[in-house]
Amino acid sequence: SQTIHQWPATLVQPVGSPLSLECTVEGTSNPNLYWYRQAAGRGLQLLFYSVGIGQISSEVPQNLSASRPQDRQFILSSKKLLLSDSGFYLCAWSVEGHTEAFFGQGTRLTVV
């Protein structure tokens, strides 16, 4: 069966520090991968999606970047965090041709 791992669960980082959130998927090949951010009391904002290794599409200009170094690994990064980067970050995957998405448990990032 397929599983998705996202870590860490919580993170407190100072302004200006770097960020690296990792997401891995098991049990499937060539998944579509997504990073979403959820602000408090808000819906999910799609940040990045990837349909293959090295293929990253950015939905909104921002202080973040994403990379897909391996088929089932998706990384969200920042060189210098801003206060506004605080939020709940969710990784998700789906099968090519299907839009049902499977989510990780999320990372709550607090930038102080």
Place this chain on the structure above:
Amino acid sequence: SQQGEEDPQALSIQEGENATMNCSYKTSINNLQWYRQNSGRGLVHLILIRSNEREKHSGRLRVTLDTSKKSSSLLITASRAADTASYFCATDRGYQKVTFGIGTKLQVIP
């Protein structure tokens, strides 16, 4: 921008009652999905309805889709305390772009 908008934003009902949540969207879609999120957790997929379908059932869930009104509803029958969560609709516009609404926070009081 958010494609879907859920209504109401918050709903509180007694256990055993039915809960109805609505979702409106703005552009053409391939399908519409409903997800559930327990507090501080990831989202769990509940049901998908395609643009050529009008109604779909899954257990105590009933979803309708009216493409002429660009709206959908999620009905949870005989609610339970364990149904307490936030519920999101998500619309698929193609090209791997699934857009979520802001959600309805449902509280089921035992």
